[in-house]
Amino acid sequence: MVDVSNDSQSVETLRWRDGRLEMIDQRVLPARFEYLPYSSASEVAEGIRSMVVRGAPAIGCAAAYGVALESLALRQASREAFVAGMEKGFEVLAASRPTAVNLFWALKRMREVWEANKQGTVDEIVDRLLAEAHEVSAEDVRINRAMGAYGAALLPDGARVLTHCNAGALATAGHGTALGVFRSAVEAGKRISVIADETRPFLQGARLTAWEMVQEKIPVTLITDNMAGHLMSRGEIDAVVVGTDRVAANGDVANKIGTYMVAVLAQRHGIPFYVACPLSTIDLAIPDGTAIPIEERSADEVTGFRECQWAAEGVQIRNPAFDVTPAELVTALITEKGVVTQPNRENIAALFAS
Known part of the structure; x- marks a missing residue:
């Protein structure tokens, strides 16, 4: 466990230190800021599953490093044990969380490197896999910067923007x-203020989004999830910008549970609803949102938080972690290749044609 300064300008969600991966433990923010170390695929998979790391792009980066770590951990094994261990590493990482497509995108990318170098020496394989994991991480930052610039152009100066999760x-x-859209807008000189849904039941908006914005002195107001419609009806929200864990080929968007309700409210009040969406999050193999797997998480996340329990003993619980917003409710997808208005099969397919 490594304590660090609470300076958002130097925060790295994932970082490589002394031959291992360190990830911010997002379960304990904002009360504590600390990194946890990881040295194998199974450890990284557990970090993903338990939400030490969350968010589709970060999960993808973590999975890439998980593969590289497994090769390092197996470096002294026999050739047969090395190959078997690597296959097991891919398997355990793929089973960690089902909805975020970036996980599978990153594993596919790492597998291609693995297969291309399988006949090389163990040292060569380890070096290639680690180099690819580093590139996945660096590329993610470049993509986010590009999306931020495209998205910032959509927001007028003085915009009050709601986000979820x-x-x-x-x-x-x-x-x-x-x-990233908000950060880029502020960097461009726009006066943006953020309204953050608390995002029940895991409170990512309250614990994480609000924390990030406070650290960077971007004006932010925290609301409970059931307050968004009230503020929209009073003309206090100008736009909605959310992320996504998977986008189907037709433009349907899977994101944190509650996003669908926000999109319906936005349409009712004539408010643009934007989705910041790296191409790695688009799954052309999924025809529409009905085919996106929706993760069901533990009842403990709904019945209470940490040491506090508020639900009655014995009550039945549902805890889907995501919902699907139909494409017709999405004003535009913000990608690293530009803004896609009226997302549909043709417009989305065109992103991969160039």
Whole structure:
């Protein structure tokens, strides 16, 4: 456990130190800021599963490093044990969380490197896999910067922007997707203020988004999830920007549970609803939102938080972690290749044609 300074300008959600991966423990923010160390694929998978790290891009980066770590951990094994161990590492990482497509995108990318170098020496394989993991992380920051610039242009000066969950630096390798749009807008000189849904039941908006914005002195107001419609009806929200964990080929968007309600409210009040969406989050193999797997998480997240329990003993619990927003409710996707208005199969397919 490594304590660090609470300076958002130097925060790295994931960082490589002394031959191991360190990740911010997002479960304890904002009360504590600390990194936890990881040395194998199974350890990284548990970090993903238990939400030490969360957010689709960050999960993808973590998985890439998980593969590299497994090769390092197996460096002294026999060739047969090395190959078997690597396959097991891919398997355990793939089973960590089902909804975020970046996980599978990153594993596919790492597997291609693994397969291309499988006949090389163990040292060569380890070096190639680690280099690829570093590139996945660096590329994520570049993509977020590009999305931020495109998204910032959509927001007028003085815009009051609602976001749901956390799609910030903490959900990526840096800068963020939805919050990256806000950061880029502020860097461009726009006076942006953020309204953050608390995002029940895991409170990512209250604990993480609000924390990120406070650290950077971007004006932020925290509301409970059931207050968004009230503020919209009073003309106090000008736009909505959220992230996403998976986008289907037709433009349907899976994001943190509650996003669908926000999109419906935004349409009712004539408010643009934007989704910050790296191309790695678009899954062309999924025809529409009905085919996106929705993770169901532990009842403990709904019945209470940490040591406090507020639900009656014996009550039945549902805890889907995500919902699907139909494409017709999405004003535009903000990608690293530009803004896609009226997302549909043709417009989305065109992003991959160039």
